[in-house]
Amino acid sequence: MLKVKKLLLLLFAVPLLLLVACNNExxxxxxxxxxxxxxxxxxxxYPIVDEPITINFMTRKPPTTADDYNDVLVWKTxxxxxxxxxxxxxxxxxxxxxxxxxxxxxxxxxxxxYTAKFSDVDIMKYGEQGVFLELNELIDKxxxxxxxxxxxxxxxxxxxxxxDGKIYSLPTVYSPDFTSMTSNIKPWIRQDxxxxxxxxxxxxxxxxxxxxxxxxxTDLNGNGKADEIPYGNNxxxxxxxxxxxxxxxxxxxxxxxxxxxxxxxxxxxxxWTTDRWKEMLEYINKLYSEGLINKTIFTMETNExxxxxxxxxxxxxxxxxxxxxxxxxxxxGMPQLEGxxxxxxxxxxxxxxxxxxxxxxxxxxxxxxxxxxxxDYFYGDEGAKLFFxxxxxETYEETDNGELEYVDMLxxxxxxxxxxxxxxxxxxxxxxxxxxxxQSDYFKGAENSPASIxxxxxxxxxxxxxxxxxxxxxxxxNQRLAALKAxxxxxxxxxxxxxxxxxxxxxxxxKYVETVEKMGxxxxxxxxQAGYERFKES
Numbered sequence: 001m002l003k004v005k006k007l008l009l010l011l012f013a014v015p016l017l018l019l020v021a022c023n024n025e026x027x028x029x030x031x032x033x034x035x036x037x038x039x040x041x042x043x044x045x046y047p048i049v050d051e052p053i054t055i056n057f058m059t060r061k062p063p064t065t066a067d068d069y070n071d072v073l074v075w076k077t078x079x080x081x082x083x084x085x086x087x088x089x090x091x092x093x094x095x096x097x098x099x100x101x102x103x104x105x106x107x108x109x110x111x112x113x114y115t116a117k118f119s120d121v122d123i124m125k126y127g128e129q130g131v132f133l134e135l136n137e138l139i140d141k142x143x144x145x146x147x148x149x150x151x152x153x154x155x156x157x158x159x160x161x162x163x164d165g166k167i168y169s170l171p172t173v174y175s176p177d178f179t180s181m182t183s184n185i186k187p188w189i190r191q192d193x194x195x196x197x198x199x200x201x202x203x204x205x206x207x208x209x210x211x212x213x214x215x216x217x218t219d220l221n222g223n224g225k226a227d228e229i230p231y232g233n234n235x236x237x238x239x240x241x242x243x244x245x246x247x248x249x250x251x252x253x254x255x256x257x258x259x260x261x262x263x264x265x266x267x268x269x270x271x272w273t274t275d276r277w278k279e280m281l282e283y284i285n286k287l288y289s290e291g292l293i294n295k296t297i298f299t300m301e302t303n304e305x306x307x308x309x310x311x312x313x314x315x316x317x318x319x320x321x322x323x324x325x326x327x328x329x330x331x332x333g334m335p336q337l338e339g340x341x342x343x344x345x346x347x348x349x350x351x352x353x354x355x356x357x358x359x360x361x362x363x364x365x366x367x368x369x370x371x372x373x374x375x376d377y378f379y380g381d382e383g384a385k386l387f388f389x390x391x392x393x394e395t396y397e398e399t400d401n402g403e404l405e406y407v408d409m410l411x412x413x414x415x416x417x418x419x420x421x422x423x424x425x426x427x428x429x430x431x432x433x434x435x436x437x438x439q440s441d442y443f444k445g446a447e448n449s450p451a452s453i454x455x456x457x458x459x460x461x462x463x464x465x466x467x468x469x470x471x472x473x474x475x476x477x478n479q480r481l482a483a484l485k486a487x488x489x490x491x492x493x494x495x496x497x498x499x500x501x502x503x504x505x506x507x508x509x510x511k512y513v514e515t516v517e518k519m520g521x522x523x524x525x526x527x528x529q530a531g532y533e534r535f536k537e538s
Contacts, residue, residue, distance in 0.1 A: 033368065033369055034366060034367075037053075037366060037367045037369075037370070038369065040053070041367070041369050041370050043141075043142065043369075043373075046081050046082060047081065047082050047083035047084075048082040048083060048084055048370050048373045048374060049082070049083045049084060049367070049370050050083070051083070052083045052084070052085060053083070053084055053085070053367055053370065054084075054085045054086070054087055055084060055085075055086055055087070055111050055112060055365070055367060055370075055371055055374070056086075056087040056089060056110045056111050056112075057086055057087065057088050057089050057110055057111070057112050057113065057114045058089040058091060058096075058099070058100060058103065058109070058110045058112075058113050058114070058116075059088045059089055059090050059091065059113075059114040059115055060091060060093050060096040060114070060115040060116060060117065060433060061090040061091060061092055061093060061096075061115075062093050062115075062430060062431020062432070062433070063092070063093065063431070064420055064424070064430040064431045065424065065428045065430060065431055066424050066425060066428065067090075068088075068090075069086070069088045069090065069428055070085075070086070070088065071425070072425060072426065072427065072428055073390055073391060073394065073395065073425065073426040073427070074386055074387060074390055074391075074426065074427050074428065075428070077386065077391055078377075078386065082374060084370060084374050088114070089110055093431070096116075100113060100116065100118075104122075104126060104131065109131070109362055109364065110362065110364065111361070111362055111364050111365040111366065111367075111371065112359065112360065112361045112362060112365060112371055112375075113357075113359065113360050113362070114358075114359055114434075114435065115358060115359075115431075115433045115434050115435070116169075116357055116358060116359065116360060116433075117355045117357060117358060117433050118169065118356075118357035118360065119357075120162075120356065120470055120472075120473065120478060121475075121478040121479065121482055122357070123162060123168050123169055123356065123357050123360075124162055124163065124164075124168075124473070124474065124475045124478055125475055125478075126168070126360075127162060127164070127166060127168035128164065128475055130363055131362055131363055132168040132169065132360045132361070132362060132363075133168070133360075133361045133362065133363060133365065133368060134166045134167065134168060135166075135167045135168060135169070135170070135361070135372070136166055136167050138361075138368060138369065138372040139167065139372070141369070141372075142369050142372040142373050142376065143372050143373070143375075143376035143379075144376065144380075145376045145377070145378075145379040145380035145383070145437075146170065146376055146379050148380075149173065149379055149437065153176055153352060155176075155351070155352065155469075156171075156173060156352050156353055158469070158535070158538050159171075159351060159352070159353035159356065159469030159470075160353060160356060161472065161538050162472050163472040163473055163474045163477070163531075163534055164474075165538075168357075168360060169356055169357035169358070169359065169360045170357075170358060170359040170360075170375060170379075170435045171353045171354065171355055171356050171357070171358050171359075171435065172353075172354040172355040172358045172432070172433060172434060172435060172436065172438070173352050173353060173354070173379070173436070173437045173438065174350065174352050174354055174438045175352070175437060175438060175439045175440070176352045177440075178438060178439060178440045178443070178447075179456050179460060179463070180440070180447045180448060180452050180453055180455075180456040181438055181440070181443065181447045181448075182349050182350050182351075182352065182467075183346065183348060183349045183350075183456060183459060183463065184320050184350075184446075184447045184452075185238055185241065185318060185319060185320055185348060186242075186318065186319075186320075186333055186334075186348075186452070186455045186456065186459065187238075187242050187316065187317075187318045187333065187334040188316060188317055188318070188319065188322050188331040188332065188333060188334060188455065189201070189202070189211070189315065189316045189331065189332060189334050190312075190314070190315055190316070190330050190331055191330060191331070191332045192330045193215060193220050193315055193330075194211070196218075196220055197211070197214045197215075197218065197220075199211055199214065201334065201335065202334065202337065203335060203337065203338060204337055204338045204339070205243070205246050205283060205337050205338070205339050205340065206340075207337075208316075208337055209283075209286070209287065209292070211230075211315070211316070212230035212231055212287060212292040212315065212316070213230070213290070213292065215228050215229075215230040215292075215315035215316075216228065216230050216290075216291060216292055220315075221312065221313075227313055228313060228315060229294050229308070229313045229314050229315065230287075230291075230292040230293070230315045230316065231287065231292060231293045231294070231314070231315065231316045231317065232293075232294045232297075232305070232308060232309065232313065232314035232315075232316075232317050233293075233294070233297055233300075233305065233317055233318060233319070234296075234297065234300035234301065234302055234304070234305035235297065235298075236284065236297055236298070236496075236497065236500060238317075238318030238319065238348075239284065239293075239318055240280070240284070240496075241254065241318070241347070241348035242318055242336075242337070242348055243280055243283070243284065243337070243339075244280065244347050244348070245336055245337075245339075245343065245344065245345040245346050245347040245348070245462070245464075246280075246336070246337045246338060246339030246343055246344065247276045247277070247279060247280040247283075247339045247340075247341070247343055248263065248276050248339070248341060248343035248345070249271040249274060249276045249277055249280065249347075250271060250347045251263070251345060251347055251464060252347075252464070252466065252467060252468040253347060253348075253349050253350060253351055253464065253466075253467030253468055254347075254348060254349060254350040254351075254467075255350060255351045255467065255468055255469050255470055256468045256470075258270060258271070258272060258489060258492075259271065259525075259528050259532075268525065268528060268529055268532050270516075270521060270524070270525055270528075272492045272496075272516070273492075273512075273513045273516055273517075273521075276341075278506065278509055279340070281496065281499045281500060281506075282499075282506060284500050285499060285500050285501075285502060285506075288500050288501060288502070289502055294308075298497055298501065306325055306326060309322065309325060309326035309328065310326045310327055310328065312326075312328055312330065314326075316334070317331075320446045320447060320452070321446035321447070321449055321451060321452050322451075323446070323449060323451050324446040324449065325446075329451070331451070332451070332454070332455065333451070333452075333454060333455020333456070333457075333458045333459070334455075334458060335458045335459060335462070336458075336459050336462040344462055345462055345463075345464050346459040346460075346462040346463045346464065347464055349463055349464065349467055350467065351467040351468060351469040353469050355432075355433050356469075356470065358433055358434060358435035358436075359375055359435035375435055378434075378435060378436040378437065379436065379437045380437070381439075381441075381442075383436070384436060384437050384438075384439055384441075384442045385404070385441075385442050387427070387429060387434075387436050387442075388427065388429055388436075388438075388442040388443050388444070389404050389406070389427075389442055389444070390426045390427055391426075394407070394426070395407060395410060395423075395426045395427070404441070404442065404444070405444075406419075406423075406444060409422065410422045410423055410426075468535070469535075471528065471531025471532055471534065471535045472531055472534050472535060472538065473527065473530070473531045473534075477527045477530060477531065480523070480527060481524065481527045481528075484519070484520050484523060484524040484527070485524075487519045487520070488516060488519045488520065488521060488524055491515070491516065491519065492516060495512055
């Protein structure tokens, strides 16, 4: 209690001492370290602390992971190495947002949030309040792996830096050179059907249309039924993500889903009201109206999508891997298509920082330096190997050529368990959203399969050079932008589907644009511009 009172007095007496950067932008202030905790702490080497400590988390728990993380091999191994026990505070994914918000609002929150995926609004709100600790100096002093990552890839530090110049969270990071992961959702086509039709791989939007028509008109599976589905999916998002690059829009990657840079003016634009966006929707509407896209694309559940795919009925799709999704090996990757105006960019690529706030440390943390060292491990090679592969001899082996491979007990389980079910007692990365560096050497998911690597080679020549992360906004900008997004972005997505499905005629396009403008598009773009300028200058 005395320590708490002392901290409160310091906060009132010297409000800029804790958690807030000094006026000099090159200086930061770290949280005050408890003297007793620091005496127990080792700045380098292991264990991280001499006498065991417990840190309490609140953790988003995907349904694919174990019910008790302290029974999981990875965490038992890491606890032995560090002398740090984690009270995980597991919360099912579907209830995490509500429970974390209630805990923060009521002041009864943990020392850290794990696999949190907080919004940019929350990061700035609780960062400015001092609830989420500023990490700048902790990174500089106690997090060599994160520091090295920033040095090698400045764009990662840039993406994590908020409008006030401070870093309050640690992310899920896809290594920038792991291209099959940064472009994990790719277009696929049945090579055997192309061969049957005596057609070459489509290179343009028109050639893709001709392939889809041929699939519809031919009994390629030879069952006497017209059950082939030229393009199949349970969402139009993947198809749009792929086709945007053929129409010269969305040219700064997946993280910026509504604004990009106008190549004619070099200015920020809201591309959902442009002529090119309209032209792309007209193309997709043509596919949909001619029965070349499954009519259930807006309503199909994921399980039904996978089940239909397992029957080999899709002539093409956009997904991570048909081999892992459907259990089919007839598919090969497609290239980026060239559009009617000569555009041919692969824009469906994400910035390296995927989840900006996968991990935060709060002001209730009694061992911030130890916590910083604990989490830093997973942004380096040794920690990534443990996190994704487990323990050598138990979950993986190293081959003669230095490759890491899961043991047969996991990949060909004798009890008939699926790979994910077999992995459950050993790791917790299934479900995503974790704070760690994802590298091709250690991540053995679908994105690192031979088919996915080959598919990536098809799109690699056309990948855009620059991908934008989310822009840094102030608390006030975030609050106002959230309200504008709730109207504008919701409306344009609804209208996108209506235009594609033919429920809204394109003769109403001008009215649609006018409606978007009346919703406050000018103010929306002013805030986006402010964030963009801040991003450029950081």
